[in-house]
Amino acid sequence: MESLLLPIVNGLGLGAVLFLVAIGLSLQIGVMRILNIANGAFFMLGAYFAVSIFGDRPLSVPEIVLAVLAACLITGLCGAAAEVSVIRRLYDRPGLYPFLGTFAVLLIIQGIVILTYGQIGRSSMRSSAFHSSISVGGLNLSAYNLFLIAIAALVAAGVSLLIHRTSLGRKVTAAAVDRDMAAMLGIHVRRVYFFMLVLSAVLAGLAGSLVSPLMELNPNMAITLLIEALAVVVIGGSGSISGTFVASMIVGILQSVLIRFAPEVADVSVYIAMALIMLLRPQGLMGRREIGVA
Amino acid sequence: MAAGLVVSGLKKRYGGNWALSGVDLHVEPGELRAVIGPNGAGKSTLFGTIAGEHTPTEGTIFLDGEDLTPLSAHAKARRGIARTFQVTRNFTEMTALENVQVAVLIAMGQSRRMWRPVGSDVRSRAEQALASVNMLGQAHVIAGELSQGDRKRLEIAGALAMSPRLLLLDEPTAGMSPEETEHTADLIEELWRREGITILLTEHDIGMVFRLAARITVLDRGRLLCTGDAEEVRQREDVREIYLGVE
Amino acid sequence: MAETVRMAETPAAGTVRGPRAGHLRSLAPFPLIVVAGLILPWVTSGAGLFLWELIVIQVVFALGTNLLVGHANIHTFGQAAFYGVGGYAAAVLALEGWNAWLALIAAIVLGSLLGGFVGGLTMRMTGMGTLMVTVAVAQCFSMLSGRLSVFGGDNGLSAIANGFPSTVGVSYWYLLLGICLVAIALMWVIVHSPFGAVLHALRDDPVRVVHMGVDVRRFRVIAFTLSGAFCGLAGSLAAYTQSAVSPEFFFWVISGNALIMCVLGGLNSFWGPALGAVVYVLLSHELQSYFPDMSILAMGIALLVVVLILPRGLVEAPRRLALILPRQTGRKR
Numbered sequence: 001m002e003s004l005l006l007p008i009v010n011g012l013g014l015g016a017v018l019f020l021v022a023i024g025l026s027l028q029i030g031v032m033r034i035l036n037i038a039n040g041a042f043f044m045l046g047a048y049f050a051v052s053i054f055g056d057r058p059l060s061v062p063e064i065v066l067a068v069l070a071a072c073l074i075t076g077l078c079g080a081a082a083e084v085s086v087i088r089r090l091y092d093r094p095g096l097y098p099f100l101g102t103f104a105v106l107l108i109i110q111g112i113v114i115l116t117y118g119q120i121g122r123s124s125m126r127s128s129a130f131h132s133s134i135s136v137g138g139l140n141l142s143a144y145n146l147f148l149i150a151i152a153a154l155v156a157a158g159v160s161l162l163i164h165r166t167s168l169g170r171k172v173t174a175a176a177v178d179r180d181m182a183a184m185l186g187i188h189v190r191r192v193y194f195f196m197l198v199l200s201a202v203l204a205g206l207a208g209s210l211v212s213p214l215m216e217l218n219p220n221m222a223i224t225l226l227i228e229a230l231a232v233v234v235i236g237g238s239g240s241i242s243g244t245f246v247a248s249m250i251v252g253i254l255q256s257v258l259i260r261f262a263p264e265v266a267d268v269s270v271y272i273a274m275a276l277i278m279l280l281r282p283q284g285l286m287g288r289r290e291i292g293v294a
Numbered sequence: 295m296a297a298g299l300v301v302s303g304l305k306k307r308y309g310g311n312w313a314l315s316g317v318d319l320h321v322e323p324g325e326l327r328a329v330i331g332p333n334g335a336g337k338s339t340l341f342g343t344i345a346g347e348h349t350p351t352e353g354t355i356f357l358d359g360e361d362l363t364p365l366s367a368h369a370k371a372r373r374g375i376a377r378t379f380q381v382t383r384n385f386t387e388m389t390a391l392e393n394v395q396v397a398v399l400i401a402m403g404q405s406r407r408m409w410r411p412v413g414s415d416v417r418s419r420a421e422q423a424l425a426s427v428n429m430l431g432q433a434h435v436i437a438g439e440l441s442q443g444d445r446k447r448l449e450i451a452g453a454l455a456m457s458p459r460l461l462l463l464d465e466p467t468a469g470m471s472p473e474e475t476e477h478t479a480d481l482i483e484e485l486w487r488r489e490g491i492t493i494l495l496t497e498h499d500i501g502m503v504f505r506l507a508a509r510i511t512v513l514d515r516g517r518l519l520c521t522g523d524a525e526e527v528r529q530r531e532d533v534r535e536i537y538l539g540v541e
Numbered sequence: 542m543a544e545t546v547r548m549a550e551t552p553a554a555g556t557v558r559g560p561r562a563g564h565l566r567s568l569a570p571f572p573l574i575v576v577a578g579l580i581l582p583w584v585t586s587g588a589g590l591f592l593w594e595l596i597v598i599q600v601v602f603a604l605g606t607n608l609l610v611g612h613a614n615i616h617t618f619g620q621a622a623f624y625g626v627g628g629y630a631a632a633v634l635a636l637e638g639w640n641a642w643l644a645l646i647a648a649i650v651l652g653s654l655l656g657g658f659v660g661g662l663t664m665r666m667t668g669m670g671t672l673m674v675t676v677a678v679a680q681c682f683s684m685l686s687g688r689l690s691v692f693g694g695d696n697g698l699s700a701i702a703n704g705f706p707s708t709v710g711v712s713y714w715y716l717l718l719g720i721c722l723v724a725i726a727l728m729w730v731i732v733h734s735p736f737g738a739v740l741h742a743l744r745d746d747p748v749r750v751v752h753m754g755v756d757v758r759r760f761r762v763i764a765f766t767l768s769g770a771f772c773g774l775a776g777s778l779a780a781y782t783q784s785a786v787s788p789e790f791f792f793w794v795i796s797g798n799a800l801i802m803c804v805l806g807g808l809n810s811f812w813g814p815a816l817g818a819v820v821y822v823l824l825s826h827e828l829q830s831y832f833p834d835m836s837i838l839a840m841g842i843a844l845l846v847v848v849l850i851l852p853r854g855l856v857e858a859p860r861r862l863a864l865i866l867p868r869q870t871g872r873k874r
Binding site for chain 3: 029035086089090093095096097099100103104105106107108109110111112114115118119205211219223224227230231233234249264267268271275278279282
């Protein structure tokens with residue numbers, strides 16, 4: 001059992017990162033009915049920005065915090081810019097066009113990153129802080145992974161509080177359930193949509209900056225992680241915060257454990273799980289059949 | 295087994311709410327029956343269940359002795375149940391003729407034919423259907439640009455092209471001006487007399503109902519209140535009550 | 542039926558479109574393509590001819606994609622799966638010694654089987670669900686193809702010896718053009734057939750089509766199968782022409798290209814995606830020679846421009862221009 005604990009903790013850390021990207025996707029699908037693939041671009045942008053802000057050297061903890069915050073700010077601004085200039089024109093368009101618009105945003109952001117940083121990978125963020133570990137029952141667990149899990153849990157709680165306990169959250173739910181009715185009740189639906197998109201972008205940027213110590217960066221991380229996040233949304237059920245959280249952790253653990261014991265199937269396993277859920281329980285683990293934010 | 299439409303004990307529940315709580319209906323072949331009732335009486339649910347949009351919770355639907363109850367919407371359509379919708383549905387990007395051609399193609403079993411273009415037999419049947427609703431002159435107009443009344447006529451032409459045994463008309467004059475309502479009523483009457491199809495229609499415009507239907511079924515809160523001749527129904531106290539409310 | 546035909550009292554108002562004229566106009570590009578194709582080897586050679594070989598393959602790929610996206614309004618972001626399956630099937634079988642034609646047919650069959658499978662998976666799904674499934678399927682193939690050594694690992698397979706006359710030279714161009722013309726002609730027939738009419742009706746109002754007696758789910762499966770077949774053909778032809786296949790065939794960029802070509806040219810017309818493919822490949826090629834790092838950015842900008850400004854594609858551009866110009870705007874087409 002002990003040999004499982006390490007992969008599980010690693011998996012939870014990965015799940016934490018997935019959650020931060022997936023929750024934005026899930027919320028936007030539930031509230032705005034839009035599949036915002038550009039969320040992957042914000043993730044990538046957060047990573048690249050956090051790594052490059054101080055140059056290629058080991059960072060101290062305050063610098064790391066600064067880098068993360070700066071990455072969130074930048075992605076938030078980019079998200080706002082994208083919403084105002086492009087995505088807001090597409091909410092009412094039929095068919096594939098809303099998705100294509102977000103795809104265009106992704107391509108443009110990724111294209112700019114490629115022009116600025118080149119196609120080849122970029123090394124991850126370095127710091128002695130990432131090597132510290134915490135001893136639990138005789139095992140050394142990576143403190144950073146525990147930190148990631150804590151962040152994800154905080155965000156999940158925060159978003160949940162936002163949706164369920166604040167007036168803004170009530171507006172979001174109203175707009176999600178019936179947009180026209182919400183508008184008639186005086187809710188600024190456009191502002192709600194703007195807020196959701198920027199929030200998603202910030203969370204994705206946070207995810208990117210937080211994951212930057214753990215991996216080599218490359219421009220393709222935008223789409224590869226986004227597709228995994230999509231699988232998480234399907235498995236958990238779109239519009240459900242708890243569902244997304246649980247699904248992210250399951251996917252993270254599944255991947256981490258399989259990488260250890262059966263590496264050939266590790267990355268495909270997510271999609272097999274996704275297919276199973278779609279066939280057996282199409283609304284996801286915790287999604288509801290009616291659209292709403294749970 | 296009786297001919298025509300026989301609905302027995304039809305119930306439909308949504309969660310805790312019984313939209314239909316036991317409706318019995320017998321429409322003779324060739325009859326034009328109207329279903330009326332105040333809002334929430336269950337008229338749309340009744341139509342939707344007969345047409346296969348909803349599955350009944352209980353009860354049966356027989357058409358000319360054939361049990362159609364468990365069938366899905368498309369299977370019911372293949373068995374001869376055609377319908378129009380309260381909010382008129384047409385293929386707005388196609389011309390009127392192309393619209394009806396689709397209905398004809400499907401009725402003739404050609405929907406999966408891929409290797410040849412649409413034949414002239416399909417075209418002429420579609421033209422006939424358009425002619426029967428007096429729209430042949432607009433055959434090449436894009437459906438989305440037709441007037442409200444013409445769009446309903448086109449929808450009806452499409453339904454007729456299916457050579458249905460039962461035609462369900464769901465509030466055919468919904469949202470129409472008095473003039474268009476007149477024309478639509480004229481059209482329905484003419485089609486019924488000429489083709490002899492069995493028609494089940496629901497309407498809010500009571501005047502039109504009394505003009506067209508010989509027999510009327512009244513629904514109230516998911517139950518059948520009564521069925522009778524137009525004059526009978528018009529006189530009944532309980533019918534007046536459900537519309538006017540208890541004073 | 543009625544003996545006399547009574548004309549409607551109101552004369553035809555609104556846009557009128559005669560049926561015959563539509564079909565003739567739609568057939569016109571065929572002779573143009575044949576003529577252009579015959580002349581091409583005299584106008585260019587070597588690298589130029591190779592580029593046009595790729596273009597004509599992408600035309601098939603785009604038209605095959607549009608069977609789903611434009612004609613049926615099925616949202617897919619996984620066409621690369623069919624393309625790659627076709628490419629790898631043809632390559633692996635050809636390297637095993639199969640006759641090149643048989644390998645091509647096998648590629649088409651495998652593409653259609655995969656199409657049917659994906660169509661079945663997404664039978665009841667909404668647009669977003671289908672998007673997610675198709676992208677996941679393509680991603681699975683992308684990940685697996687790089688890993689399995691029978692498929693050549695990361696570098697793929699190359700130098701595919703096949704039974705075609707050698708892939709360089711004018712005779713290959715004519716052969717390829719011929720195959721592609723047959724594929725395009727088949728797609729034309731399908732789109733203009735009763736099946737195509739029902740597909741268009743499905744795109745417009747699926748509820749009405751259901752109540753006319755069509756099992757929509759089965760239709761989706763058929764549409765997916767057809768698309769898989771033609772996209773698989775495109776992939777296999779690409780593998781032959783480039784004498785190489787690699788995991789890049791499954792890459793999301795390929796699926797993105799397919800969508801962009803369709804939207805750029807015009808989703809709702811038959812020839813739109815063909816035009817989109819020609820323009821797109823030519824422009825990308827030019828761009829690649831001068832600014833290789835800019836291709837993704839350029840893709841994004843092109844897509845953005847089309848989505849925001851020219852949603853009906855290049856095919857509609859002349860008509861849009863005509864409406865803007867100060868002229869009597871009659872509504873007859």
